[in-house]
Amino acid sequence: MNKQPIGFIDSGVGGLTVVKEALHQLPAESSVYLGDQARLPYGPRPAEQVQAFTWQMVNFLLKKHIKMLVIACNTATAAALPLIKANLDIPVIGVIKPGSRAALKATQTGHIGIIATEGTVKSGAYVKALRAKAPKIRLTSLAAPKFVSLVESNEAHSPIAKRVVADTLQPLLHEDIDTLILGCTHYPILRPLIQNVMGDQVTLIDSGAETVNDVSMLLDYFDLANNSGDTPTHEYYTTGAPSMFDELGEAWLELTAPMHAKHVNIEGEADHAMATVPEAKGKTIVVASKNQGKIKEFKTMFEPAGITVKSLADFSSVPTVDETGTTFEENARQKADQYAKDLQLPVIADDSGLMVDALDGQPGIRSARYAGDGHNDAANNAKLLAALADVPEDDRTATFHTTLVLAKPDHPEADLVVHGDVSGLITAIPRGTDGFGYDPFFFVPALGKTMAEMTAEEKNQISHRGNAMRALEDVWQTWLEANG
Numbered sequence: 001m002n003k004q005p006i007g008f009i010d011s012g013v014g015g016l017t018v019v020k021e022a023l024h025q026l027p028a029e030s031s032v033y034l035g036d037q038a039r040l041p042y043g044p045r046p047a048e049q050v051q052a053f054t055w056q057m058v059n060f061l062l063k064k065h066i067k068m069l070v071i072a073c074n075t076a077t078a079a080a081l082p083l084i085k086a087n088l089d090i091p092v093i094g095v096i097k098p099g100s101r102a103a104l105k106a107t108q109t110g111h112i113g114i115i116a117t118e119g120t121v122k123s124g125a126y127v128k129a130l131r132a133k134a135p136k137i138r139l140t141s142l143a144a145p146k147f148v149s150l151v152e153s154n155e156a157h158s159p160i161a162k163r164v165v166a167d168t169l170q171p172l173l174h175e176d177i178d179t180l181i182l183g184c185t186h187y188p189i190l191r192p193l194i195q196n197v198m199g200d201q202v203t204l205i206d207s208g209a210e211t212v213n214d215v216s217m218l219l220d221y222f223d224l225a226n227n228s229g230d231t232p233t234h235e236y237y238t239t240g241a242p243s244m245f246d247e248l249g250e251a252w253l254e255l256t257a258p259m260h261a262k263h264v265n266i267e268g269e270a271d272h273a274m275a276t277v278p279e280a281k282g283k284t285i286v287v288a289s290k291n292q293g294k295i296k297e298f299k300t301m302f303e304p305a306g307i308t309v310k311s312l313a314d315f316s317s318v319p320t321v322d323e324t325g326t327t328f329e330e331n332a333r334q335k336a337d338q339y340a341k342d343l344q345l346p347v348i349a350d351d352s353g354l355m356v357d358a359l360d361g362q363p364g365i366r367s368a369r370y371a372g373d374g375h376n377d378a379a380n381n382a383k384l385l386a387a388l389a390d391v392p393e394d395d396r397t398a399t400f401h402t403t404l405v406l407a408k409p410d411h412p413e414a415d416l417v418v419h420g421d422v423s424g425l426i427t428a429i430p431r432g433t434d435g436f437g438y439d440p441f442f443f444v445p446a447l448g449k450t451m452a453e454m455t456a457e458e459k460n461q462i463s464h465r466g467n468a469m470r471a472l473e474d475v476w477q478t479w480l481e482a483n484g
Ligand SMILES: O=c1nc[nH]c2c1ncn2[C@H]1C[C@H](O)[C@@H](COP(=O)(O)OP(=O)(O)OP(=O)(O)O)O1
Pocket: 288, 289, 290, 291, 294, 323, 350, 351, 352, 353, 354, 367, 368, 369, 375, 380, 400, 435, 436, 437, 438, 439, 451, 463, 465
């Protein structure tokens, strides 16, 4: 789960056709949009220049901490997608492959038309993408260079637009194409005119809208979707005049509130890949644990800050540290100090457990070994249920506790130590399938759920581990930085 925005770039307002579909299909996602209207159109420009301009847009959006980049412009996708993809460590999506896929799905006759800017047509990107999947497919490409300026000058509904669209598409009418790819994200704004000229028998493919299917799938695949429940935010930037952008944007996105795009100058941005992108990149912390449930939770907490999280699973030869202490803190310190020494890396250790009031605080520091040595959540849970069999619902109060110790190699005196708790009730029947350990039995009244019924984010918001991390606030980042 990730609340950061998705970034969209285009030469102008065309990419808003992709945003429109994203608002519809992915209403929980935040977005940041940049249109390079000052340097539009991109279509007639040499590929090297489109690459340089695209990098400037990308470098601007990276500072907005985007979690994914959509190149919502066919010309930029054709010129720069592989380059940008190879240099960023966030998912990067172009509009050409999704459009091609949808066209192959739609065609019955096996003859597809493509209208696009000169740059896109010249690149052969659609032909390549379509032939890679269907070598024998018949393709007819046509450059429609005037369409972009019609849209950008807000002429899409004028009689001039009607004439230009009819004249431009003339050569396609003698072809027996049954599917036409709108290979520029500006073109869907002219869709009714294009459909009218081509006739109802021709299926129009909106490359940008198709792209949102890929965005949606990749959010799931990389576990990046925003399921925080927070209201999403949408920011719009243009290198041109915001008033024009707002007018076109509000109409196209059918916004009820004013748009307020901001003007930006991106000419000072690097026109190539930056050596270092997000801050804190390259910082690594080792979760000194073998418990996959804990490791996953720490990843959710650290990774949005650009920290690489490793665990003992990545260092199979490191000797196991026994928990011989009599308190959570002693155990957490033992684990943190020894693993930091052995690995010569900064580590975070967690010693945690469940304290049930009706059992005088048991199983406590023995939570992992409650039903005997070895880690067996099922046996531990079974023993807990048996121990509470005669305890009425209201008396089944309990507390989860954690002590976290962050240790630097060979400097135990500099350890950071924090504690966190959460109270709840032990249920008589397990509920939910997420989480780990005692989660299916730990009911949190405030949320009306057991911890195994919560998303990772929900659990972090209220859990002992989340509370302990919050107690460290920004300190841990400075601490980690100082580790070199
Ligand atoms: O959020 C939690 N949700 C459910 N159960 C939890 C949680 N937090 C701790 N627990 C349970 C698991 C284990 O039975 C014991 C911790 O024992 P503890 O020694 O700290 O961890 P562990 O042996 O599983 O892994 P390791 O020592 O490698 O970090 O408390």
